[in-house]
Structures are given as C-alpha cells and as structure tokens.
Amino acid sequence: xxxxxxxxxxxxxxxxxxxxxxxxxxxxxxxxxxxxxxxxxxxxxxxxxxxxxxxxxxxxxxxxxxxxxxxxxxxxxxxxxxxxxxxxxxxxxxxxxxxxxxxxxxxxxxxxxxxxxxxxxxxxxxxxxxxxxxxxxxxxxxxxxxxxxxxxxxxxxxxxxxxxxxxxxxxxxxxxxxxxxxxxxxxxxxxxxxxxxxxxxxxxxxxxxxxxxxxxxxxxxxxxxxxxxxxxxxxxxxxxxxxxxxxxxxxxxxxxxxxxxxxxxxxxxxxxxxxxxxxxxxxxxxxxxxxxxxxxxxxxxxxxxxxxxxxxxxxxxxxxxxxxxxxxxxxxxxxxxxxxxxxxxxxxxxxxxxxxxxxxxxxxxxxxxxxxxxxxxxxxxxxxxxxxxxxxxxxxxxxxxxxxxxxxxxxxxxxxxxxxxxxxxxxxxxxx
Amino acid sequence: xxxxxxxxxxxxxxxxxxxxxxxxxxxxxxxxxxxxxxxxxxxxxxxxxxxxxxxxxxxxxxxxxxxxxxxxxxxxxxxxxxxxxxxxxxxxxxxxxxxxxxxxxxxxxxxxxxxxxxxxxxxxxxxxxxxxxxxxxxxxxxxxxxxxxxxxxxxxxxxxxxxxxxxxxxxxxxxxxxxxxxxxxxxxxxxxxxxxxxxxxxxxxxxxxxxxxxxxxxxxxxxxxxxxxxxxxxxxxxxxxxxxxxxxxxxxxxxxxxxxxxxxxxxxxxxxxxxxxxxxxxxxxxxxxxxxxxxxxxxxxxxxxxxxxxxxxxxxxxxxxxxxxxxxxxxxxxxxxxxxxxxxxxxxxxxxxxxxxxxxxxxxxxxxxxxxxxxxxxxxxxxxxxxxxxxxxxxxxxxxxxxxxxxxxxxxxxxxxxxxxxxxxxxxxxxx
Numbered sequence: 001x002x003x004x005x006x007x008x009x010x011x012x013x014x015x016x017x018x019x020x021x022x023x024x025x026x027x028x029x030x031x032x033x034x035x036x037x038x039x040x041x042x043x044x045x046x047x048x049x050x051x052x053x054x055x056x057x058x059x060x061x062x063x064x065x066x067x068x069x070x071x072x073x074x075x076x077x078x079x080x081x082x083x084x085x086x087x088x089x090x091x092x093x094x095x096x097x098x099x100x101x102x103x104x105x106x107x108x109x110x111x112x113x114x115x116x117x118x119x120x121x122x123x124x125x126x127x128x129x130x131x132x133x134x135x136x137x138x139x140x141x142x143x144x145x146x147x148x149x150x151x152x153x154x155x156x157x158x159x160x161x162x163x164x165x166x167x168x169x170x171x172x173x174x175x176x177x178x179x180x181x182x183x184x185x186x187x188x189x190x191x192x193x194x195x196x197x198x199x200x201x202x203x204x205x206x207x208x209x210x211x212x213x214x215x216x217x218x219x220x221x222x223x224x225x226x227x228x229x230x231x232x233x234x235x236x237x238x239x240x241x242x243x244x245x246x247x248x249x250x251x252x253x254x255x256x257x258x259x260x261x262x263x264x265x266x267x268x269x270x271x272x273x274x275x276x277x278x279x280x281x282x283x284x285x286x287x288x289x290x291x292x293x294x295x296x297x298x299x300x301x302x303x304x305x306x307x308x309x310x311x312x313x314x315x316x317x318x319x320x321x322x323x324x325x326x327x328x329x330x331x332x333x334x335x336x337x338x339x340x341x342x343x344x345x346x347x348x349x350x351x352x353x354x355x356x357x358x359x360x361x362x363x364x365x366x367x368x369x370x371x372x373x374x375x376x377x378x379x380x381x382x383x384x385x386x387x388x389x390x391x392x393x394x395x396x397x398x399x400x401x402x403x404x405x406x407x408x409x410x411x412x413x414x415x416x417x418x419x420x421x422x423x424x425x426x427x428x429x430x431x432x
Numbered sequence: 433x434x435x436x437x438x439x440x441x442x443x444x445x446x447x448x449x450x451x452x453x454x455x456x457x458x459x460x461x462x463x464x465x466x467x468x469x470x471x472x473x474x475x476x477x478x479x480x481x482x483x484x485x486x487x488x489x490x491x492x493x494x495x496x497x498x499x500x501x502x503x504x505x506x507x508x509x510x511x512x513x514x515x516x517x518x519x520x521x522x523x524x525x526x527x528x529x530x531x532x533x534x535x536x537x538x539x540x541x542x543x544x545x546x547x548x549x550x551x552x553x554x555x556x557x558x559x560x561x562x563x564x565x566x567x568x569x570x571x572x573x574x575x576x577x578x579x580x581x582x583x584x585x586x587x588x589x590x591x592x593x594x595x596x597x598x599x600x601x602x603x604x605x606x607x608x609x610x611x612x613x614x615x616x617x618x619x620x621x622x623x624x625x626x627x628x629x630x631x632x633x634x635x636x637x638x639x640x641x642x643x644x645x646x647x648x649x650x651x652x653x654x655x656x657x658x659x660x661x662x663x664x665x666x667x668x669x670x671x672x673x674x675x676x677x678x679x680x681x682x683x684x685x686x687x688x689x690x691x692x693x694x695x696x697x698x699x700x701x702x703x704x705x706x707x708x709x710x711x712x713x714x715x716x717x718x719x720x721x722x723x724x725x726x727x728x729x730x731x732x733x734x735x736x737x738x739x740x741x742x743x744x745x746x747x748x749x750x751x752x753x754x755x756x757x758x759x760x761x762x763x764x765x766x767x768x769x770x771x772x773x774x775x776x777x778x779x780x781x782x783x784x785x786x787x788x789x790x791x792x793x794x795x796x797x798x799x800x801x802x803x804x805x806x807x808x809x810x811x812x813x814x815x816x817x818x819x820x821x822x823x824x825x826x827x828x829x830x831x832x833x834x835x836x837x838x839x840x841x842x843x844x845x846x847x848x849x850x851x852x853x854x855x856x857x858x859x860x861x862x863x864x
Contacts, residue, residue, distance in 0.1 A: 001440050002440045002503045002504055003439075003440055003506060005439065005510075007433065007437065008433050008435055009433070071435075072515055072516050073807050074435060074510075074512070078506075083504055084504050084579070103807075104806070104807025104809075105807065106846070143804075143807050146804045147516070147807075165853070166846075166849040169849040169852055169853045170849065172853075172856050173804070173809060173852055174804060368605055371605045371606065372575075372578045372607060374504075375506070375535075375536025375542075375579075376536045377536075377602060377605060414847060415846060417598040417601040420604075420605055421597070421601045421604075424601070424604050424605070
C-alpha cells in the first residue's frame, strides 16, 4: 500500500489545542514600555481566532462550514509510503510522508486561511489584509477569501514581488489584490519609500503595512500565517489525519520530522503526537529542521521579543534571533523568520522536541534525490525535513533498526524552481 | 462526498484496447511514395509497444512492474465533485472531474511514459529520445526513465526552451538531458541551423531530431507522447478508474468532456465508456474540445497524412489540418498539433463522439472561474474541457435537467501562468 487515503467525511471534527497539555504555561504577551499593543488585538483579529489564541480548552470544535470548505479543497490529504526513496537508500527503515503539497495552493497554509476567513466573515468584516514573503500564505488567504466572498489585500515583500511574479498571478486568479511592499498605500510604506524609493522591502515592513491597513479600516481585519497559537491550532488537522492514517497502516512513528520557520506546519503535524508523549504513551522523537542561515531554535535565545521588525506586536516569549535579525536571502523564503511559535519554543525549551539545522546545498541535494525517487518536486522549505529523514534512514541502515520515519511534505516546489536551477548549475553560495 | 478515492491496489490490471470494438477497421499506415517509413518502426520502438500498436485484443495485461510504478507515482488519481463550481453556476447539473493534474509531473502523460520506459528497458535499451513542445511529455518521460534507470534525451522546441525555462529545470531534476531544437546534435538540426541559425524550432523538427537520434544509436529508442494507439491504450487506466469511481458515487455519466490535441487524455478518459456506447449500453455524449486556432476535428479533413512535418513517419489516416499546418502560438501548447489519433478520428467520423472548439479568451475565463471555485489552477489545455463543461451545466440550468457531467482535468497550470497573466491584464489576442 503506497498511499493511505481518508474519505471526505474523515476530516477531523475538532482542532487540538496544545495549550491544555503543555508542561508549563506559556508566559502571556506583554506590552513594550510606553506602548499598548495588546489593546490593538480585538481591532484586527476576529472574535473567533482571538478566543482560540488564549484558550486552554483541549479540543475546539471545527465549525461545519469550515469542515465543508476543508472537504471541498480536497482534505483529508494523503499519507504516502516513500518506497522509491527507501529502495534508493537501501534502508530497513520505513519512510512515510504527509502530502500537504496536494492542497490546491500547494502547501499546508490553506488549513488556517480557511478558518481565519470564515471567522472574519462571521464578524461582518468585508476584507482581510496580510503580508506575504515567498507568497505561499498570500496565495492561500486569497483563495480562502474567494471561498467566503471576502476581499483580500496582500502586501508582498517587494523583492519577492519582483522575483516571483507567478505567485502574484495566482493570487490575481483567486481575486486577491497584491501590493509590492513598501507601498504608497500606508503611512509605514510611504515613510519607508520617502527614505529610500528603491527599498527592497522586508517581512517586518509588510506586516506593519497590513496591520496599519486593518487598523485604519473598520471593515478590515488582519490575518497571519504562522507563529500565533490559533494558526498552530488550525494546522492540527494535519497530525490528526496522520494519526488515523498510521493506524490504518498499523504503524507507530519512531521519528517525526518537519521544517520550521514560524512553526505552523511542524506544530500541526506533530502536536497531536506530542500529546501522547506528554501523556507518557509514546517515546517518538520530534525534530524541527531549520536553515543554518536562520537558526532560531538551534542558536537563538528564549526571551521576550517582538513578532515583527518595527515593534507593532506585543512582546512574546519565544526563541528568537532578535527582531532586527535579517536572514540571508536563501531560497527557502518561508523559513526566514527571526522568531518562533511560543508553543514550539516552549516544547524545545522543555526538551520535548529536538531541532537541527541544514545548509541550502544539503537540502537541495536531498530534494533532488526525493524528486527522482518519488516524482514530487518538494518546496525548498520541505527539503529541510527530507534531508533529516534521509539522515535518519541512513542511520537505520548502519544500525539495522527498522524505524518508522514520518515527515511532513509541507509544500511542492513548482513555483520555486529558481533555487533548484541554481543548485544544479552550481551557482548556490556555499556559505549558508 | 467531494472526492472519490481508490486505494493503491485498485489500479486497473489491464489496459482497454478500443481497436477490438471500433465500428470499422482503422486503415493501416502506408509508406509514402519511394520511401519505407514502416521499416523503421522496429528500430525505434520496443517490441512491447509495437505489438500493442497493432493489436486487436480487447484487454492487454499491465505488467506487474508497471502497475507497481503506477502505484508508487500515486495512482489511482481521485475523482472530485465540483460542488463549488456547481454552486457558482447555480445549476441542477452534477459536475465531476478526474484529477490527472495530481500526478507528480502535473498531467496524465506519466501514464504512458512509465510503460514506454519499462518496455524499452526490457529490450535492453539504455536511452530514450523524444520531442517535447510545452514540456509536459518530456517531463513525464524524464521521470519515468529515472524510475527504471534509463537515460533520457529530450529535444525541446527552441521557443519553448527559451520561454519555459522551468520545465527544463524539472527535467534536469529528474536527470533528463534537454536540448533546444533545432540542435547541433543531429543532421536534421544542423541542416536547419545552417539555413537559419535563429530558427525558433517546431514540433516537426524536434520529432525528426529525436527519431534520427534513435535511428543512429542502437542502444536508443524513440518515444512518443500522443497520437499512436499504444499511447491511447496506456491512458485507458484513467477511464477505467473513473468507471469504478462513478459506480461508488452511484452515477451514470450523461456527458464526458476532454480537451484534444493528439487525443491521448481524451481517449484514455472516454474509451472505456465509448465501449459501452458501442455495445448499446449507454447513451452518454462524448465531446472533444480543441482550440479554434487549431481545429483539427472540427475543420480538418479525414485523410492520409504524415504525423510529423518533414515526412519521417508513415502516412496515417486521421483528421488533419495538413502536415505543414502551423498553429498560432496559443498558450495551450499541448493542443497545437495538426493531426489526431486515428482511433479518435474514426470515432468522430462515425459520429460516436462530438467535437467543439473554443477561443483562448473563452477558455481562460472558464479556467479562472474554476480556480476560484475549486482552488485548482488548470492547465490551459484542460480549460478547454472546463469551458464546455460549464456550457453544458448552464444549459441544464435553462432546461432544469439534472445531468451528470464529467470532465478530465488533464493537468494543472502552475507552470503555464504567463497565459493567465496575459489574460488578466487584457493582453491576449482576440483572434484565436
């Protein structure tokens, strides 16, 4: 059996909230001195997601309308056995991967975009604003908005806007309005452009623009694609589906691996299994993999910091490289974030999960081996998980252990082929 | 139920050969005056596919190794109910679509690439040569070759090679060697370049180069992506799966729709159902949809003609626009072929299937409505089928009929976004 499919009606009925099971409490967010960022929150987030953000309920019902949209967008996603890769590695390990790349927008991001759009619509809002770097999140939110009949404004980091024109086209197909950030449409954008008309933009500035746009317009909310708990929560449908699928395959995972940027695909994939570990019912190992050029979990410090660059967000306790850290321009754009989900951070701090880092060359090499053996061209982000899955499978070859290794294929790489091209033609810098 | 999945072991065990059930015999291919193209065939095709090409056996066993590779590459593919599209159209019709876009290479082409690579390997061959226009077929054959450990040489029409660099990158990821055609590697290429060093290339020249390369190298075969009967045969796993899936959904199709270029996805999707119609057990309507700029079935003549431009192939009885017909450069590159599968041609001649044509603007408009409602960005080729499916659903709205409309989503459009961009920014010519 190479793929394990679930039928539409097996989409989970609840999200799993890890706040209920963490070994210690997440320190609440704080205002920075002389500011009151926490007061903003109800002006830019829907009642639904704000309630979820701080909830400690273990399971939260998925509204029927949201489940219906999950089904329409093709969920549950398949779990695959990577038999081709196992053969190429000649390993006794069994390798499985969850196919979040099979979403219509090509990544796991739609799992949170749909409920965020739904709850905004429910509050009578007309438009969502957001930022996007590589474009995966902006694409998912544009589609989700078209599904519930909301407008969508995406501030896309200018350098990506120029270098990744196709993401912009897809957002346009879904009806999203995309502005290169810094833009002339916000005070933050205009101020930046006045200082430097050729500013390449940054995720920090794009966040500032999207938040400002939502704060200034009472019919608009802001929407975020990672880091916050309601996003982790929505993504737990991934791990819950994997649980059912591994039961069908009669497997227990020994190692679960995901890439980490803000933490959302890793969290969604592992949290339902981490619960079992916390409960003492599993000794599975969990590994988050990040670029060695943006080593938040492996080299950052666990401290209060802003979620954005300019300090519009409250201070959050998390692993961080500092809110003014600028990661080099690696092709895994979705992993270039200075901070980390507070929940993922706490689990790392408590030693419940592990973290590793890998260089661009290592991960593209792993991505190509995967593509040749399984056919699917993985997103540069997802190749980080593949790299470590291959390492684990090779270890099994040495020790003879028949481990069950499961990783999350968070997205496909069909819109990120520039990086592969550079790797194949030896143009990738060997520094990061 | 939004998606109807089959498990890996439900991959069909036999291909269906429509030669056994055609209402009249396909006229055999002929040599052109003073030439003997038929003699070439065993030098460039494997024993396996040549036997299939002229077989009249109704069912042909799929070798276990090929079935295994189909499974590894994710087959069977899902059948989806397009509930979002039905809602947007407010139609009483039920619309289903087969997701050939979910293949790792993004189209149905892998269904024939895998057996062609398998049979070549079985004959002890080391390398396959082929041509590719838009790149879908070259991509599929590169992956299939990497699966059975064959080398793969792809002659890619130069204008596509330059304009679609990402297809080339994907072929490179799979290990395929890609040459811009006309190339310096063959006599045909060199001759063309000598006459015009800036020649943009054509499918006809690329075919000549690929055939010449195979003829000149005893360890190489040539491989083709459409038109010939063994290709149609391999593609019938699509329609057989759809049959099982519609039975699960308790549906009988009233209309089945596919786009047509050389005929392979349309044939694979419909032939198992056309058998029922020929047997008198169905009154389903079958519609092939082509670009109005390349109207082979709707305006071509049914006659003997070459399959390529320069006359290297035998003469084949088919609908044709003439082997020197040059279709305008529409974005549905996969449908720009002057000829047509002899089997599909005969069925049209006999009135068993119907054909329609549509303009670029019409099909992109349909593609965008589909993307907004179902999430998936369809290939420009596949939007032709979507356009007619929408027309049929609208007719049902007028008449109140609850027809079951099924179309084949032959591929996704993630590597063809230039056409969407031009449509959205009103830059598409209105001529074709």
